[in-house]
Amino acid sequence: MAQYFFYFLAFLAIFSALMVVFSKNPVYSVLFLVMTFFAIAGQYILLNAQFLAVVHIIVYAGAIMVLFLFVVMLLNLNKELEPHKSSILKLAGVIASGILMLTLIGTFKGATDQVVGAGLSDSLTYNNQVGLVKNLGKVLFGDFLLPFEISSVLFLSAMVGVVMLGKKDKAI
Amino acid sequence: MTEQIITHTIKTIPIEHYIYLSAVLFSIGVLGVLIRRNAIIIFMSIELMLNAATLLLTAFSTYRSDAAGQVFVFFIMVVAAAEVAVGLAIIVMIFRNIKTIDINFLNKLKW
Numbered sequence: 466m467a468q469y470f471f472y473f474l475a476f477l478a479i480f481s482a483l484m485v486v487f488s489k490n491p492v493y494s495v496l497f498l499v500m501t502f503f504a505i506a507g508q509y510i511l512l513n514a515q516f517l518a519v520v521h522i523i524v525y526a527g528a529i530m531v532l533f534l535f536v537v538m539l540l541n542l543n544k545e546l547e548p549h550k551s552s553i554l555k556l557a558g559v560i561a562s563g564i565l566m567l568t569l570i571g572t573f574k575g576a577t578d579q580v581v582g583a584g585l586s587d588s589l590t591y592n593n594q595v596g597l598v599k600n601l602g603k604v605l606f607g608d609f610l611l612p613f614e615i616s617s618v619l620f621l622s623a624m625v626g627v628v629m630l631g632k633k634d635k636a637i
Numbered sequence: 638m639t640e641q642i643i644t645h646t647i648k649t650i651p652i653e654h655y656i657y658l659s660a661v662l663f664s665i666g667v668l669g670v671l672i673r674r675n676a677i678i679i680f681m682s683i684e685l686m687l688n689a690a691t692l693l694l695t696a697f698s699t700y701r702s703d704a705a706g707q708v709f710v711f712f713i714m715v716v717a718a719a720e721v722a723v724g725l726a727i728i729v730m731i732f733r734n735i736k737t738i739d740i741n742f743l744n745k746l747k748w
Contacts, residue, residue: 486669548674558671566664623719630726
């Protein structure tokens with residue numbers, strides 16, 4: 466049951482990721498990217514990472530994609546304005562990323578037995594509650610308190626930078 | 638009930654499948670960066686690559702029952718949100734100045 470669910474979500478994620486890259490209209494790309502994010506949030510739920518699933522939907526589908534959609538609408542992009550690369554460059558891109566995929570998969574396939582399997586928990590020490598809010602909150606506000614506070618400074622500087630960039634002034 | 642399903646998931650789906658899924662998603666992101674000329678689509682492909690990496694981090698974190706990996710994913714989301722805000726502001730500024738977001742016209746810094 467869970468296995469079929471995994472394969473369905475994986476198929477959905479890969480299909481909509483391909484549609485993000487290949488659809489001509491930028492608005493469709495944004496909407497397919499939202500679908501990819503929901504499929505990945507489903508994978509998080511399957512992995513019992515409930516906190517991450519909720520945060521992923523709120524941050525990505527809720528905030529980031531609205532920002533993307535807003536900019537696409539603001540710039541009034543559509544199918545006619547869409548720039549095209551020559552088909553020889555497209556073919557080169559497909560071949561290059563296909564070779565990258567083969568390299569990644571081949572690397573992990575070779576390393577699986579030695580590296581990947583070695584650190585996996587056995588059934589005695591395994592704790593499947595690790596992704597719940599209670600557990601993650603303790604870790605986040607215990608061991609990772611300083612990075613958490615520093616990230617607020619990062620957000621503040623990003624906000625100041627965006628306001629500076631968005632201000633209307635003379636052309637650079 | 639839920640816990641049983643989750644444990645079942647981890648037993649039935651080997652970690653390799655998550656590795657393959659992440660590798661495929663990452664490659665699709667690279668493909669988008671390589672074949673598209675619209676700056677916003679390239680930006681979305683970068684988001685796709687970030688998501689492939691975070692999915693793999695979460696999978697390993699759950700399979701090893703180590704919470705640090707999921708906290709790291711949380712910080713990646715924080716950085717991605719800041720990055721998207723700044724990047725889209727830059728794209729809007731570029732559009733205001735040269736009236737296009739085709740990256741082939743952004744060649745002033747190109748050797």
